[in-house]
Amino acid sequence: MQVLDYISAGSVKEVVGLLASNNGRARILCGGTDLLVQLRENRRRAELLIDVKNIPELTSINYDNQIGLWLGAAASCQAICHNPFVLEKYPGLVDAISLIGGVQIQYRASVGGNLCNASPAADSIPALIVHKADCVIVGSNGTHEIPVEQFCIAPGKNVLQNGEFLLAIKVPVAKENFGAHYLRFIPRNEMDIAVVGAGASVTLDKAKQKILSARIALAAVSPTPLFVEEAGTFLEGKEITEENIREAAKIAQAAARPISDLRGTVEYRKHLCSVLTRRALEKAVERARRHE
Amino acid sequence: MNKKVQVQATINGEGVEFLCEPRQSLLEVLRETLGLTGAKEGCNNGNCGACNVILDGALVNSCLVLAVEINGRNVTTIEGIATPQGLHPLQEKFIVHAALQCGFCTPGFIVASKALLDQNPNPSENEVRQWLAGNLCRCTGYDRIVRAVLDAAQVQEKPL
Numbered sequence: 001m002q003v004l005d006y007i008s009a010g011s012v013k014e015v016v017g018l019l020a021s022n023n024g025r026a027r028i029l030c031g032g033t034d035l036l037v038q039l040r041e042n043r044r045r046a047e048l049l050i051d052v053k054n055i056p057e058l059t060s061i062n063y064d065n066q067i068g069l070w071l072g073a074a075a076s077c078q079a080i081c082h083n084p085f086v087l088e089k090y091p092g093l094v095d096a097i098s099l100i101g102g103v104q105i106q107y108r109a110s111v112g113g114n115l116c117n118a119s120p121a122a123d124s125i126p127a128l129i130v131h132k133a134d135c136v137i138v139g140s141n142g143t144h145e146i147p148v149e150q151f152c153i154a155p156g157k158n159v160l161q162n163g164e165f166l167l168a169i170k171v172p173v174a175k176e177n178f179g180a181h182y183l184r185f186i187p188r189n190e191m192d193i194a195v196v197g198a199g200a201s202v203t204l205d206k207a208k209q210k211i212l213s214a215r216i217a218l219a220a221v222s223p224t225p226l227f228v229e230e231a232g233t234f235l236e237g238k239e240i241t242e243e244n245i246r247e248a249a250k251i252a253q254a255a256a257r258p259i260s261d262l263r264g265t266v267e268y269r270k271h272l273c274s275v276l277t278r279r280a281l282e283k284a285v286e287r288a289r290r291h292e
Numbered sequence: 293m294n295k296k297v298q299v300q301a302t303i304n305g306e307g308v309e310f311l312c313e314p315r316q317s318l319l320e321v322l323r324e325t326l327g328l329t330g331a332k333e334g335c336n337n338g339n340c341g342a343c344n345v346i347l348d349g350a351l352v353n354s355c356l357v358l359a360v361e362i363n364g365r366n367v368t369t370i371e372g373i374a375t376p377q378g379l380h381p382l383q384e385k386f387i388v389h390a391a392l393q394c395g396f397c398t399p400g401f402i403v404a405s406k407a408l409l410d411q412n413p414n415p416s417e418n419e420v421r422q423w424l425a426g427n428l429c430r431c432t433g434y435d436r437i438v439r440a441v442l443d444a445a446q447v448q449e450k451p452l
Contacts, residue, residue: 002315003314003315004294004295004314004315005295005314006297006314006358006360006361008361008363029358031356032356032357032358033338033353033356036317036355036356036358037337037338037356039315040336040337049314049358051361078350101338101426102341102425102426102427103351103404103407103423103425103426104338104341104344104351104352104353104356104404104426105338105353105426107350107351107352108350108352108353108356108357189425190422190425191425191426
């Protein structure tokens, strides 16, 4: 590990300045549960680590009835999963975020870090995609936002340019008749990496018989977390029937481009896509009906 | 010569001051600089839990915390679990239940279990197993560890 210096930054402005003056030699440190391991294994390089855990905008978790949820990029999984607003309004996010590592990792790892690490198997990313979340990116040219599904561009790579960093993730207000769920398949009960993961969300009509809109996203079946827009489009305006849900699951399965590795074969992963998408949709519908 | 940083922290209730390189993990400094060798280096990548410490009330892997990050903060290691009056109930019950064989993972399990009982004094068996999922033991098969933690919770609930 070639890290030579560490700075705990006190403000967003300071981070922008440090990134600009160090031109590619600095990296943002949140929980370090991915970054420190990768630095030790020389899979990533950094001479300066900028700790952002002491900047309020980066660790805050705020809910507003009009704006929605602000998840500071450095907020820990533990803090998010114990936040009363997140628990009440976004159980579909808690499904995914609470799956990341054991207790020790939950206390340190951040959802912003899970996103920036850009693993194809990241659990939080499909859940954020189906919640229609946006990334708030800051750099020397100011702030801009992009949808989460556009953030990862290759395994371990994201859209951030030199001098930019992830400030927060914004999740829209969870409206009435909205429900979401994320689940994954792993061969043991906890602390594992997804063989396949599936997230789904639905917004139902007033009578809760029809699907007004739906979003489906998959983990570990393509080089980046996979947003299957066409599966959601198929469900628009459709009745909630077993047949329609199965058809949407088939569309998701067809979109998946998995590889065979130690966690599973292409055929097995394809099979899981359909099963997990169906279950994610069923649970999302159930939650929307209960208005959980 | 690499740059060294001065750090002040409270470890097991005592103020300490040390110099470290920014790249050094808390685990490395505990063991190599401060002589606190109770936290073990198992995997050094956050998988095994043998290096667990409590940082401002949060259970963490000290291999995944930089030593510079603990400036001004409070750390409890396995060395801070027993008191001059005697062993902690968790330590007593690990002995009673023979919840260890080689013992390498034990400090991590005790620290992790302490963090659990601090916030949930009467956990169910399922809660204990879930909480300890981030600690690996290759000898015991976990059952005796879980029984020891549940038993220690009973003692804590009804002190003698």
